[in-house]
Amino acid sequence: MTTRVAIAGASGRMGRLARSIVNELDGFAIHAELGSQTPLSDMLGADVVIDVTTPAVSPAVVSFAVENGINVLVGTSGWSADRLAQLRTQLVTQPNVGIVVIPNFSIGSVLGTALSTIAGQFFDSIEIIEAHHAGKIDSPSGTAVRTAELIAAARGDRGPVEAPFADQIARGEQVASIPIHSLRMAGVLAKQEVILGGTGEVLTITHDTISPEAYSTGMRAALKAVTTATGLTVGLDQVLGLDFSKVRATPDAEARS
Numbered sequence: 667m668t669t670r671v672a673i674a675g676a677s678g679r680m681g682r683l684a685r686s687i688v689n690e691l692d693g694f695a696i697h698a699e700l701g702s703q704t705p706l707s708d709m710l711g712a713d714v715v716i717d718v719t720t721p722a723v724s725p726a727v728v729s730f731a732v733e734n735g736i737n738v739l740v741g742t743s744g745w746s747a748d749r750l751a752q753l754r755t756q757l758v759t760q761p762n763v764g765i766v767v768i769p770n771f772s773i774g775s776v777l778g779t780a781l782s783t784i785a786g787q788f789f790d791s792i793e794i795i796e797a798h799h800a801g802k803i804d805s806p807s808g809t810a811v812r813t814a815e816l817i818a819a820a821r822g823d824r825g826p827v828e829a830p831f832a833d834q835i836a837r838g839e840q841v842a843s844i845p846i847h848s849l850r851m852a853g854v855l856a857k858q859e860v861i862l863g864g865t866g867e868v869l870t871i872t873h874d875t876i877s878p879e880a881y882s883t884g885m886r887a888a889l890k891a892v893t894t895a896t897g898l899t900v901g902l903d904q905v906l907g908l909d910f911s912k913v914r915a916t917p918d919a920e921a922r923s
């Protein structure tokens with residue numbers, strides 16, 4: 667059986683990557699390609715929609731697909747914890763629909779986030795610097811927002827990080843108490859540094875995306891996963907079975923820090 671795929675945002679950078687992956691994968695075929703001038707109804711008849719549009723448009727694309735019983739692989743940024751909560755509520759009315767939201771398809775990025783959630787349990791001074799190409803319209807990046815949210819969740823009772831003078835605009839945007847600083851510049855594709863300051867030491871966890879090919883393996887895995895998914899899945903870690911939400915510092919380790 668062939669899985670029919672509609673791509674929303676097909677003419678964009680990620681849309682072109684999605685098209686090449688669908689074309690090369692056995693058992694998948696393009697059903698429709700949607701752009702800003704295409705009615706959402708063009709996705710009808712697809713088994714799966716890949717949404718790689720813009721943060722402003724993505725909720726409408728996903729909502730239309732859910733209403734029509736179509737599974738969606740979401741690569742678009744902007745799916746904060748609040749947006750995901752609304753989506754979870756909508757999915758209650760469509761229990762057979764599966765949505766897979768992947769803030770970053772790169773394996774190295776998701777591992778960088780995983781390592782940051784472990785390290786974030788040992789340090790109270792944590793900030794994120796993310797840099798992207800000058801054409802990126804949203805900031806902070808979806809990856810940085812997700813990283814901050816996961817670090818904060820993993821810290822549990824350790825509570826918010828220390829972010830002195832956080833009311834000053836140059837101190838970045840705080841997400842779950844963690845300041846995020848966004849650079850948009852020529853010469854960069856995507857980069858993230860999670861910087862953790864401790865007593866007499868600084869740990870930096872850096873990930874660099876050198877080429878869009880970095881997203882291929884993760885997109886392939888997520889596309890296969892979304893065909894049979896139900897409910898909401900968030901993160902490539904979940905698709906790959908890497909459940910770092912369970913990695914917690916032991917009480918002894920916390921006492922040593």
Ligand SMILES: NC(=O)C1=CN([C@@H]2O[C@H](COP(=O)(O)OP(=O)(O)OC[C@H]3O[C@@H](n4cnc5c(N)ncnc54)[C@H](OP(=O)(O)O)[C@@H]3O)[C@@H](O)[C@H]2O)C=CC1
Pocket residue numbers: 674675676677678679680681700701702703704718719720721723740741742743744768769770771772881
């Ligand atoms: N999860 C991940 O690993 C990654 C996620 N991203 C995210 O993916 C998203 C897309 O990035 P990128 O491909 O670089 O962006 P581009 O600007 O290259 O492409 C955006 C696409 O969205 C389309 N679009 C705009 N409005 C609509 C609409 N109403 N309906 C359908 N399509 C629409 C545009 O079509 P048109 O040309 O007709 O205007 C365009 O094809 C961003 O949010 C980005 O942050 C990016 C890289 C990796």
Ligand SMILES: O=C(O)C1=N[C@H](C(=O)O)C[C@H](O)C1
Pocket residue numbers: 743744769770798799802806807808809810855856
């Ligand atoms: O727009 C991009 O390029 C990217 N967007 C995603 C994000 O906002 O995190 C993923 C990756 O960083 C590239």
